[in-house]
Amino acid sequence: MxxxxxxxxxxxxxxxxxxxxxxxxxxxxxxxxxxxxxxxxxxxxxxxxxxxxxxxIDRTTREANARSEELEARLRAQVVDYVRLRALEEENRALRAQAKFISEHEFRTVGARVISRSVSSQTAVVEIDRGKNDGADIGQAVITEDGFIVGKIVRAGDRTSSVMLLSDTRSRLAATVVGSDRVTGIVEGRGNAVAHFTLVPQEVTLEKDGVIVTAGTEEKVPGDLPIGLVIDVERKPTDPFQNAVIEPLAPVDRLRLVSIIVPGGN
Amino acid sequence: MWSRRLLVAGLAVLAGLWDACVASWFPGSWAGLQVGLLFTVMLAIFSSPERWMIGAIVSGSVASTFLSSNGGLMPLRFFAVGFVISYLSQRLFTNRSLMSVVALSGCATLIDRSVLWFMEHVQIWSGRSLTFESHATLGFAVIWSCIVGATVFFLFVLFSKRFLPLITIGRASKRMGRVRL
Known part of the structure; x- marks a missing residue:
């Protein structure tokens, strides 16, 4: 008793x-x-x-994984170069058209370490060791060292923040096809490290291995951050929109160091 | 004794940190290698109510501070599990045998999962946006808790001689000259 x-x-x-x-x-x-x-x-x-x-890493697959990681890294580097070149091309065109335009939205990055993960089949949120005291705020984009977007901050404490990854079923991000004329769709998380690019008008050309980037229409998320590669396109002639399955480029399983994109120049 | 309570609190902090910052990195069912709840359960079985309460609240609070999941209300859940296990260990499984410890450990995991399921579904029905806890399959979690329970029991036997039959203690005391009947 x-x-x-x-x-x-x-x-x-x-x-x-x-x-x-x-x-x-x-x-x-x-x-x-x-x-x-x-x-x-x-x-x-x-x-x-x-x-x-x-x-x-299983012992027998260690070597194959190392090779795979090397190729993935090479692919990511290629995508970065590609996106950068396309972005520069577009930027050049825009700058020529708006020679007197001064950007009001400059960004800087704050490095952060992932301290814990809460990843299930539907939700995917990680905790990072930066908070409001470091300039973090809700809605800001979080990227990898390579510049791939990982997700957005959904909770900002004084010292720590929660980052919702793109594959979380609650995640929504305005996106576009790299090099397109800024017609956007939405990247929605579907769980299990998969995301879909939805609400894309039929006239936009979506191809396998096409690169999806951020649209830049969200206040705290700059444009042209690589999101992922198109791996499958779902298109019906009767529907007003088409969808695509995309594979996020950020290595979610191996996320250790990330950067928060904070508005305001240095 | 405050020194022991502080020691329990310190160990509970480490257990909570393990759950949040180490086990959460493990892939698949390995993420179930958590110790916070089992620390509370072992205290509920072998120690005093004050200690398991400290263990439950501290380890649950630390883990929930550093985990993004918000559906499990870990301190309250650990407390509820500790309370039930403490009650069972005082009223039903009063014999401190290996079997009873293993049974209580497995039972704790089942209660924990049930309470977690209930808490998450109440919040889902109330329309709250939840980040689910990542956990192992139920079988893996039960096996892990039984292994931990058995290990703690054997350690107690090895280092305290608390559960040895009297005749064994008598022989041991003669040989070692340390244990008094």
């Missing part, structure tokens, strides 16, 4: 937790905990990511 003292402890603890939650005190407590423990989490997450990588 539980002692009266035990019951009192249980009651007090439950009441305190419930009051904290109701009064909104959980967030300051969470931020305080994050501030105190953040240095330790970096060590733990470094260890966790290393062990996680080792667990992913």
């Amino acid at each position: 539980p002692r009266p003292r035990t019951i009192a402890y249980i009651g007090i603890a439950l009441i305190v937790i419930a009051l904290f939650a109701l009064a909104g005190f959980i967030r300051p407590v969470r931020d305080f905990g994050a501030r105190v423990l953040l240095p330790i989490t970096r060590v733990f997450s470094g260890f966790g990511s290393a062990v996680g990588s080792a667990l992913r």
